[in-house]
Amino acid sequence: MAHGHAPAPPAPLPLRGIRHIVAVGSGKGGVGKTTVAVNLSIALSKLGYKVGLIDADIYGPNVPTMLGATRQPNIVGENTIEPLTAHGVKFISIGLIAPGDKPMVMRGPMLHQIIRQFLTQVAWGELDFLLVDLPPGTGDVVISLVQTVPLTGAVVVSTGSSVALEDARKALGMFAQVNVEVMGLVENMSQMTLPDGTIMDIFGAGATEQTAKQFKLPFLGSIDMDPHVREGGDRGLPAALAGGATKRGQEFIAIAEKVAARSKEIAESTEDVLEIS
């Protein structure tokens, strides 16, 4: 690309009123990336931040179901989309634009347009955090994202299993390639506490933290496997709504605090660089 002669695309521009844009990615599908993105949004909002969430998971746009709001968004003015709001979080989803059971079949340019539109033509208002739930894997959506706006960083979700971590490492490589700082790794479905108190280790708890260490990246925390998390997602009442009152709520709040702290650090260090240069 460095040697290409094609005109350079327009430089990414910050969105007015939005402080931090944070991507949530995973590598492997089904590790609970959307669950983490949704609950992290709610936890950040519980901490007092203004939060928005873009569901850019073309393969499984589950955010509306998990937040319990599935109506089509209104269009205001010429061509501005009004985000939906659920549990204090503003959101927009590719699933609201193309509802139903049909899969999204799209070419890159159309996808790029949708991502741009979600960023620039949604009436987000003032936000401290705009989270973006990426599709699993490495690809087009991230490129569209970084070409449109500067990101504060990315959160990578994995389980402790070797296969999930193998794919998570690819996601780390992808973020490095597009110059997005990985704020840290989250382990989801870490352990499971059975009703009799026995702890079951299903996916290899702790391995995500090890991977974070290997890559000299922060480990942001883990969320245990818990049927309440799945039920909450299915019912549109995410587990994080319980806040500090439950173990899962506490785990999500702890991760949200770390994400907020890292975002602040990263933003401050970039400002320093801008001042020096």
Ligand SMILES: Nc1ncnc2c1ncn2[C@@H]1O[C@H](COP(=O)(O)OP(=O)(O)OP(=O)(O)O)[C@@H](O)[C@H]1O
């Ligand atoms: N900690 C957890 N405990 C129990 N169930 C969970 C947990 N995290 C996620 N799940 C459940 O696992 C399933 C997959 O989660 P989710 O849809 O968030 O994964 P994903 O990584 O976003 O998937 P994809 O990106 O492939 O669509 C869902 O049914 C969700 O409710």
